[in-house]
Every structure is written in C-alpha cells, then in structure tokens.
Amino acid sequence: MRSSIFPVVTVLGFATALFSVSFLVPLAYAFATNEPTVDSFATGFLITFFVGLAAHFLTRRFKRELQPRDGFLLVSAVWSLIPAFSTIPLVLFFDDLSFTDAYFETVSGLTTTGATVLTGLDTMPASINIWRHLLSWIGGMGILVLAVAILPLLGVGGSQVFKAETPGPMKDSKLTPRITETAKSLYLVYVALSLACAVSYKLAGMTWLDAFMHSGTTMSLSGFSSHDASFAYFDSPAIEMVSVAFMLISGVNFAIHFLAWRGKSFRPYVMCPETKWFLVLMLVSVLLIATFLLAHQQYTTFSEAFRFSLFNVVSVATTTGFANTDFGQWPIFAPLFMLFLSVFASAAGSTGGGIKMLRAVILFQHAVGELSRTLHPRAVNPVRIRDTVVSSQVISGVLAFMMMYGMSIITITMIQMFTGLEPIAALTGTIAMINCTGPGLGVLGPASNYSSLGDFQTWVYSFAMLLGRLEMFTILVLFTPAFWRK
Amino acid sequence: MRSSIFPVVTVLGFATALFSVSFLVPLAYAFATNEPTVDSFATGFLITFFVGLAAHFLTRRFKRELQPRDGFLLVSAVWSLIPAFSTIPLVLFFDDLSFTDAYFETVSGLTTTGATVLTGLDTMPASINIWRHLLSWIGGMGILVLAVAILPLLGVGGSQVFKAETPGPMKDSKLTPRITETAKSLYLVYVALSLACAVSYKLAGMTWLDAFMHSGTTMSLSGFSSHDASFAYFDSPAIEMVSVAFMLISGVNFAIHFLAWRGKSFRPYVMCPETKWFLVLMLVSVLLIATFLLAHQQYTTFSEAFRFSLFNVVSVATTTGFANTDFGQWPIFAPLFMLFLSVFASAAGSTGGGIKMLRAVILFQHAVGELSRTLHPRAVNPVRIRDTVVSSQVISGVLAFMMMYGMSIITITMIQMFTGLEPIAALTGTIAMINCTGPGLGVLGPASNYSSLGDFQTWVYSFAMLLGRLEMFTILVLFTPAFWRK
Ligand SMILES: [K+]
Ligand SMILES: [K+]
Numbered sequence: 001m002r003s004s005i006f007p008v009v010t011v012l013g014f015a016t017a018l019f020s021v022s023f024l025v026p027l028a029y030a031f032a033t034n035e036p037t038v039d040s041f042a043t044g045f046l047i048t049f050f051v052g053l054a055a056h057f058l059t060r061r062f063k064r065e066l067q068p069r070d071g072f073l074l075v076s077a078v079w080s081l082i083p084a085f086s087t088i089p090l091v092l093f094f095d096d097l098s099f100t101d102a103y104f105e106t107v108s109g110l111t112t113t114g115a116t117v118l119t120g121l122d123t124m125p126a127s128i129n130i131w132r133h134l135l136s137w138i139g140g141m142g143i144l145v146l147a148v149a150i151l152p153l154l155g156v157g158g159s160q161v162f163k164a165e166t167p168g169p170m171k172d173s174k175l176t177p178r179i180t181e182t183a184k185s186l187y188l189v190y191v192a193l194s195l196a197c198a199v200s201y202k203l204a205g206m207t208w209l210d211a212f213m214h215s216g217t218t219m220s221l222s223g224f225s226s227h228d229a230s231f232a233y234f235d236s237p238a239i240e241m242v243s244v245a246f247m248l249i250s251g252v253n254f255a256i257h258f259l260a261w262r263g264k265s266f267r268p269y270v271m272c273p274e275t276k277w278f279l280v281l282m283l284v285s286v287l288l289i290a291t292f293l294l295a296h297q298q299y300t301t302f303s304e305a306f307r308f309s310l311f312n313v314v315s316v317a318t319t320t321g322f323a324n325t326d327f328g329q330w331p332i333f334a335p336l337f338m339l340f341l342s343v344f345a346s347a348a349g350s351t352g353g354g355i356k357m358l359r360a361v362i363l364f365q366h367a368v369g370e371l372s373r374t375l376h377p378r379a380v381n382p383v384r385i386r387d388t389v390v391s392s393q394v395i396s397g398v399l400a401f402m403m404m405y406g407m408s409i410i411t412i413t414m415i416q417m418f419t420g421l422e423p424i425a426a427l428t429g430t431i432a433m434i435n436c437t438g439p440g441l442g443v444l445g446p447a448s449n450y451s452s453l454g455d456f457q458t459w460v461y462s463f464a465m466l467l468g469r470l471e472m473f474t475i476l477v478l479f480t481p482a483f484w485r486k
Numbered sequence: 487m488r489s490s491i492f493p494v495v496t497v498l499g500f501a502t503a504l505f506s507v508s509f510l511v512p513l514a515y516a517f518a519t520n521e522p523t524v525d526s527f528a529t530g531f532l533i534t535f536f537v538g539l540a541a542h543f544l545t546r547r548f549k550r551e552l553q554p555r556d557g558f559l560l561v562s563a564v565w566s567l568i569p570a571f572s573t574i575p576l577v578l579f580f581d582d583l584s585f586t587d588a589y590f591e592t593v594s595g596l597t598t599t600g601a602t603v604l605t606g607l608d609t610m611p612a613s614i615n616i617w618r619h620l621l622s623w624i625g626g627m628g629i630l631v632l633a634v635a636i637l638p639l640l641g642v643g644g645s646q647v648f649k650a651e652t653p654g655p656m657k658d659s660k661l662t663p664r665i666t667e668t669a670k671s672l673y674l675v676y677v678a679l680s681l682a683c684a685v686s687y688k689l690a691g692m693t694w695l696d697a698f699m700h701s702g703t704t705m706s707l708s709g710f711s712s713h714d715a716s717f718a719y720f721d722s723p724a725i726e727m728v729s730v731a732f733m734l735i736s737g738v739n740f741a742i743h744f745l746a747w748r749g750k751s752f753r754p755y756v757m758c759p760e761t762k763w764f765l766v767l768m769l770v771s772v773l774l775i776a777t778f779l780l781a782h783q784q785y786t787t788f789s790e791a792f793r794f795s796l797f798n799v800v801s802v803a804t805t806t807g808f809a810n811t812d813f814g815q816w817p818i819f820a821p822l823f824m825l826f827l828s829v830f831a832s833a834a835g836s837t838g839g840g841i842k843m844l845r846a847v848i849l850f851q852h853a854v855g856e857l858s859r860t861l862h863p864r865a866v867n868p869v870r871i872r873d874t875v876v877s878s879q880v881i882s883g884v885l886a887f888m889m890m891y892g893m894s895i896i897t898i899t900m901i902q903m904f905t906g907l908e909p910i911a912a913l914t915g916t917i918a919m920i921n922c923t924g925p926g927l928g929v930l931g932p933a934s935n936y937s938s939l940g941d942f943q944t945w946v947y948s949f950a951m952l953l954g955r956l957e958m959f960t961i962l963v964l965f966t967p968a969f970w971r972k
Binding site for chain 2: 068069072154155156157292332333336337340363364366367368369370371372373374375376377392396397399400401402403404406407410414417418422423424473476477480482483
C-alpha cells in the first residue's frame with residue numbers, strides 16, 4: 001500500500017506547490033488596488049505552497065516511474081485537492097461562506113463548469129472574480145492535457161481513439177515523459193488564443209479587466225462571469241459575436257488548432273470530421289431554436305430571435321453556460337434541447353464537457369451497424385473514424401462509458417429528488433453538472449444560481465462535476481475493490 | 487419486391503382471419519345481455535374475417551418458407567394492423583371517438599400498455615370493456631411467443647440470449663415449424679394461470695365479470711381496468727394481494743413457469759437468476775418507497791404505507807399500471823423511481839415491457855468488466871449468465887439495443903415537448919409508452935388519462951408503444967434502406 005501511494009503523493013505535492021503560484025495573480029491585483037483580500041490570498045498562497053512542498057519532499061525518496069494505476073489516483077487527487085486549497089481565500093474573506101459552498105465554487109471553476117453559489121458578483125472585490133476566472137482558465141489547461149494525453153493513455157472509456165490527432169509521438173504507454181511535450185504544444189495554442197480573445201473583447205467594448213477575465217472563461221468554456229447578469233450586463237451584439245466565435249473555437253479539438261497553426265493551413269479542420277459535425281450541428285440547432293422562438297412569439301423579428309438563439313445555443317451546447325437573457329423563461333423545449341446538445345456537441349480534446357462528439361459518432365455508427373447486422377448476421381460493418389476502423393476494444397469502452405454516464409445521470413437525479421429538489425431542476429442540474437455546463441433550469445436556472453441547494457446536495461453536485469470532468473472511469477475505478485488489492 | 491411481400495401477406499391474412507374470432511366474445515356477451523353494441527361487434531367481426539380471408543387466399547400461391555427479413559415485416563404488420571381492425575367496434579359505437587384515439591386504445595390494449603383515452607368506463611356497455619380487456623389478454627399471448635421464440639430467432643437486440651430457457655428444441659433458425667410447439671407450452675401455462683387468477687379475484691370479492699376481465703389485464707401486465715378509479719374502486723386489501731401475487735408471477739419468464747410445472751418442481755425458479763433479482767428488487771423497492779412515504783407523512787402507519795407501496799410499486803415496476811391510489815400526488819421521487827424500475831424489472835419472456843432484467847444484468851456486468859479492464863487491459867472478464875459466457879455478438883446487440891432505447895426516449899420526449907406537452911408529462915409519458923407501462927405523471931398521471939393529447943401526439947405515442955413492444959429493432963429495421971434493397 002505505502003509503496004503504491006507515496007510516489008503519487010510526491011508528484012501531487014509538487015503539482016500543488018506549482019499551482020500555489022496562481023494565488024499570486026489575485027494577490028498582486030489586490031495589493032496594487034488596495035483591496036481587503038490581500039491577507040486571504042497571501043494565506044492561501046503560503047498554506048498551499050508549503051503543504052505542497054512538504055508533501056513533495058517528505059515522500060521524494062519513494063519516487064519511481066508512475067504506472068496507470070498511479071495515474072488514476074494522481075488525476076483524481078489533483079482534481080479534488082487543488083479545489084480544496086483554492087477555497088482558502090474565499091472562506092477567509094467571506095464570513096458567511098461555508099467550506100461546502102466554497103468547494104463547490106472552486107470545483108466549478110477548475111472543472112470549467114461555471115456554476116456559482118455567489119451573488120453580488122458586480123460589487124465584490126475584483127480580486128475574488130479574478131481568482132474565480134483564473135481557476136477556470138487553469139482548469140481549461142488541465143483539461144487539454146487530460147483529454148489529449150492522459151485519459152487516452154489510461155484507456156478511459158474508449159478514449160484511446162482520441163489520440164488519433166495528438167501532436168508529437170504519443171504511441172508510448174509510459175505515463176510521464178512525452179506528456180510535457182504535448183502539453184507545451186497545446187498550451188502555446190491555448191495561451192495565444194486566450195490573448196486574441198481578450199484583445200477582441202476589449203475592441204468590442206469590454207474593460208481590460210473584464211476582457212481578460214471573460215477570455216479565461218470563454219476559452220475554457222467555463223461560463224463564469226464577473227456580473228450576476230452574465231452577458232446580459234453588456235447587452236452588446238459585438239461582444240456576443242466575439243464570445244460566440246471563441247466558444248466555437250474552444251469547442252474544437254485543440255490538437256487540430258495546433259496542427260493548423262504549425263502547418264499554416266486550414267486543411268486539418270477540413271480533414272477533421274468532428275469539427276465539421278460540430279459546426280453543422282451548431283448551425284442547424286441555432287436556426288431551429290431561432291425559428292422555434294419566433295413561432296412562439298418570444299421575439300418579434302427573426303434577427304432578434306437569431307441573436308438570442310445564436311448566443312445561448314452555442315453557449316449551452318459547447319458547455320459554456322454564459323447567458324445574455326434568461327433562457328429559462330423560453331418554452332421549455334428550447335433550453336432542454338440546448339442541454340441535450342451539451343451532452344455530445346463539443347469535440348474530444350476541446351475544453352468542453354459531455355461525452356464528446358467522437359463518442360457520439362461511434363455510438364451512432366455502432367447502433368446502425370447492429371441494426372443492419374440484424375438483417376445480415378454475417379455482414380461486417382465496422383465503425384470507422386476518418387477511414388480508420390475503430391477496434392472492438394475501443395467500441396466496448398465507449399459503450400461502457402455511455403452506460404456509466406447514463407446511470408450516473410439517473411442515480412444523481414434520483415438522489416437530488418429524494419432529498420427534495422424538484423424534478424426539472426434535479427435532472428437539468430445533474431446534466432449541467434456532469435457535462436460541466438453550468439446553468440440548469442428551474443431554481444438552478446440561468447437567472448438563479450446554486451446557492452439554494454442544501455449542503456448534501458451541494459456535495460453531490462461537486463462530486464458530479466468531478467465525475468463528469470474526469471470522464472467517469474477515472475473516479476469510478478477508485479471505488480472498485482480491484483484497485484486497492486495487492 | 488412482390489415476391490418478398492406476398493408470402494408475408496398470406497400469413498398476415500390468415501392471422502387476421504384467425505384473430506377475428508375474438509370479436510365473437512364481446513359479441514356473444516352483448517347479444518346475451520341485449521347491449522347496444524351488437525351491430526358494432528358483428529360488423530367488426532365480418533370485416534376483419536373477410537378482409538383477412540381474402541388477403542390470405544389471393545396471395546396463397548406465393549406461399550414459401552419465411553426468411554428473417556419476412557419475419558420483421560410480418561411481426562410489424564401484425565402488431566400495427568390488428569389494432570386497426572380492432573378499432574371498428576369502438577369507432578362504430580362511440581359517436582365522438584376518432585380513429586386516432588381508437589387506434590391508441592387498441593394498440594394500448596394489444597401491446598398491454600393499458601393507457602386509455604376513454605372515460606366513463608364504469609357506465610359504458612360491459613361488452614366494450616370485455617373487448618378492451620380481451621385485447622390485452624390476447625396481446626399477452628402474442629408477447630410470450632414474440633419474446634421467447636420470434637425475437638431470439640430474429641436476433642433482435644441481443645435477444646438470442648433469451649432462448650436459454652426455451653422449452654422444446656429451438657436451436658434451429660427456421661422461422662415457422664417449432665414456434666407452434668413453443669407457443670402451445672407457453673399458452674397452456676398462460677391459460678391455466680389466467681383461470682387461477684380469475685378464480686382468486688372472485689374469491690377475494692370481485693364479480694365474475696370483473697374477475698375475468700382483471701385476470702386478463704393482470705396476467706398480461708396490461709393494467710386496463712373496467713373502472714375509472716382502477717383498483718381504488720375495490721378498496722380491498724384481499725383483491726390487492728391477489729393482484730400483487732399474479733403481477734409478480736407474470737413478471738417472471740413464462741418458460742420458467744412451464745419448466746417448473748412440467749418438472750413439478752420449484753427448482754427452475756431457484757436456478758433462474760433473473761427471477762431472484764426480480765423478486766429481491768421488488769422487495770427492496772417496496773420497503774424503500776413505504777419508508778419514504780411514511781417519512782413524508784403520506785401515511786400515518788407503516789402498514790398503510792406498505793399496502794400502498796406494495797401495490798403501486800409492483801404494479802408500475804412490472805409495467806402493469808394498475809393504481810389503488812393517485813400515486814401522482816406522492817412526492818415525485820416515488821413515482822419517478824417506480825417508472826425507473828419499470829425500465830428493467832420484468833424478466834425476458836414475461837408479459838412485461840422495458841429492456842428486461844437480463845439485458846440490464848448484461849449491461850451492468852459489461853460496464854463493471856470494462857472498468858476493471860481499464861486497470862488490467864489484458865484481463866478477461868467475460869459477461870456470464872448462469873455460468874455461461876455471453877458472446878460478444880450478443881453483448882454488442884444488447885448495447886446497441888440500449889442506445890436505441892435511450893435515443894428513442896429522448897427523441898420522443900423532445901417531439902412531445904416541441905408540440906407543447908409539459909416536460910414531466912412528456913418524459914414520463916414516453917417512458918410509460920416505450921415500456922408499455924401505462925400511466926405517466928402530470929396530465930398523463932394515474933388520476934387522469936391520455937385523452938388530453940393532440941392527434942399528432944397520440945400518433946407519436948401509438949408508435950412509441952409499438953416501438954417498445956417490438957423491442958426497437960423489429961420496427962427500426964424497416965426504416966433502413968438495406969431492408970428494402972434487392
Ligand atoms: K461550463
Ligand atoms: K401496462
């Protein structure tokens with residue numbers, strides 16, 4: 001047991017100490033503008049830095065090459081412990097904020113879910129909002145490496161198929177060495193696009209502060225805003241267009257962006273079926289919902305219906321969760337359809353959540369193949385992605401992933417209803433948590449937030465966000481006896 | 487084309503003519519008691535008999551051995567056309583009943599869904615109720631042969647695994663010859679149990695007429711009643727106990743009943759894992775809901791809570807749909823949990839609907855197996871049912887079945903919401919239709935019925951009942967181009 005946990009702890013400690021540097025950003029801002037949050041962030045930094053460093057050095061002598069088993073433990077521990085450290089400034093600054101709610105907020109940030117339990121965002125110290133948005137932006141970086149490098153190596157839910165486009169030589173099954181290389185490529189793209197997004201927001205009319213914060217939560221598809229009213233605060237079609245463009249960019253596999261950038265060519269996009277399906281799906285859905293809203297007299301002109309459909313459909317479908325109007329007031333087909341899109345619209349290797357377009361296509365092809373195999377039992381209809389036959393092992397993993405995804409949604413919805421949440425909120429909230437989307441409907445709708453939940457319900461949803469973000473298997477495998485055996 | 491449809495038509499015509507005999511039961515009753523429905527039933531009988539006979543004889547020269555492809559067409563045609571003929575007496579007798587609503591009613595009867603669009607059941611001619619209940623009872627016979635003999639031969643959704651317990655030699659892949667033999671065995675059990683059920687109902691206090699009618703809708707797990715108030719009309723724990731006992735019996739694979747009866751032994755039940763899981767699940771769920779209802783002050787004593795939990799949980803979970811109280815008024819976790827049970831509780835080869843316990847167990851074992859394969863990629867964790875390894879081909883079929891089942895529920899729910907149905911009714915109604923359960927919640931709840939739906943919505947739900955009853959593939963395969971090619 002010892003020998004299997006300590007090598008993980010030493011890496012975990014190092015990662016925590018490294019992460020502590022991010023406290024310095026809001027700390028510097030608070031210090032420069034004389035905000036009353038200086039002590040809170042300084043304390044957060046010091047505790048996180050020294051606890052991480054101590055954990056690292058005390059266990060360093062156990063260091064060894066990490067195995068897949070260590071990988072599951074490390075990933076789960078990083079994603080559940082870093083949010084715990086991140087709560088320190090929030091709990092210290094807000095007198096009435098419980099650890100339960102603060103943990104929900106930081107998990108929501110780092111998983112890029114973007115659901116909040118805080119109100120009065122517009123009037124609180126900017127450093128708090130900087131911290132929330134920074135957590136999301138850092139979470140986005142974590143997701144990219146997770147999706148493109150780590151999960152495929154761990155073979156989570158058929159994600160081996162995700163590495164088709166991975167930049168650099170990733171065929172190896174060792175955990176550590178080449179991840180750094182992949183991470184560098186992806187981060188280059190992520191940082192460059194984030195800067196472009198911030199500048200675009202500024203040009204469209206935001207302040208620099210808002211531009212940087214919203215760039216972080218756009219590129220990470222998080223959906224946090226520094227305004228209670230989200231994008232309705234700006235009420236600016238120009239800002240919304242920038243947002244839509246960068247949400248769409250972030251819904252695409254970042255490895256494709258990297259290949260396009262390195263090759264100075266649009267060809268990687270054209271060759272990527274996921275990108276095409278994603279864009280076509282977005283276009284068709286935006287037009288469908290615009291027409292639906294017009295037919296239901298929600299708006300008087302098509303251009304107005306199109307504006308609100310475009311922004312909110314893209315926002316929810318990409319699992320961002322920004323809103324420029326209370327779409328919870330629309331006839332309920334529209335928001336439920338948008339949440340349904342969020343299940344599968346964004347690409348593997350994007351910063352989006354859900355099952356990913358690639359898995360959806362594999363599931364669809366498999367079902368159609370089985371249907372025709374019913375007629376011709378000896379026919380061979382292999383599932384193909386980009387002319388490559390997907391192995392039956394991968395398909396089997398994807399199908400198991402889908403089962404766990406479905407069962408998780410049903411179980412968590414049931415638990416939340418059992419504890420008194422009304423069914424629409426329970427179901428949509430669960431879908432919004434597992435897909436890392438953010439707003440649900442009803443009391444968890446876009447005009448409201450998650451502060452009305454009881455403590456137990458809040459913990460369940462914090463768990464749901466981690467479950468969804470780490471693609472089920474990474475967490476669930478820790479609950480199997482086989483994991484802890486030997 | 488011609489050569490591939492006419493051999494089906496000749497069998498279809500024969501089946502229709504044979505079915506027409508069932509009109510004689512309500513006709514005889516109406517004649518004997520001088521009810522005003524005599525002409526309606528006589529007309530129904532004559533049209534059905536002669537149309538069937540004509541179709542049979544006009545196409546008899548094309549008769550040949552049926553192929554699997556013919557099987558899909560025949561099964562779909564029988565289950566969609568016989569309800570159409572069955573509407574004749576309803577449409578003729580009720581001036582204000584549309585064909586749309588009448589077809590919903592007869593599909594609901596023959597698929598043993600038991601949802602109704604009729605009100606005033608207590609005051610209408612008994613022959614109408616006899617007809618509705620008879621359709622359900624006949625539907626139950628159809629389902630037994632479908633589930634135990636035909637679907638496994640057609641290889642629908644991994645149902646090959648269902649034939650493990652089939653009485654008689656069924657290893658052959660020819661469609662016709664041995665089905666008769668299997669059918670005889672199952673019908674013997676079905677008729678014997680139906681008589682036992684009717685006598686038990688009579689002893690518990692029903693009239694003979696009610697006893698026979700409710701026996702028909704209990705054994706078929708249909709849930710039709712001759713009273714608007716369903717079992718609340720009787721308000722009798724004795725009658726409810728009889729009902730619960732026979733619903734549980736009908737939720738078990740009838741091939742197991744046959745084997746037990748032939749061997750004069752309880753051993754087949756003990757050896758059948760599906761039966762054990764089913765009974766354990768029912769017991770645990772009844773206790774859970776009873777405790778939940780007590781905790782939410784719905785009832786003042788545990789025995790009262792247990793009585794209502796027992797009856798309604800067993801009724802909904804077995805996909806029957808009787809009610810002895812308006813469980814739609816319970817805190818919504820309870821009825822939603824009951825509907826969730828209806829998805830998978832009843833056994834393959836029972837008269838119940840849903841995906842069947844056997845498929846649920848295969849899906850669960852597969853997901854757990856994949857989870858541990860994530861840790862040990864080279865480990866072999868085959869899915870086993872009764873110590874037999876389930877082939878990967880069957881697992882693949884079951885998984886595809888589950889995908890289509892899930893997608894059908896989502897799509898049909900979306901369509902019903904798009905056309906204006908409120909979301910809880912749309913979702914629960916869709917689940918209740920696809921699982922052939924009957925009552926949903928909200929405007930489609932147990933205290934209400936399906937008459938409030940628009941025509942289009944009614945057709946969608948009629949389709950959903952057939953889709954669920956014929957286990958997705960049988961219908962969906964007709965929509966593939968490959969089916970009609972050559
Ligand atoms: K989000
Ligand atoms: K039923």
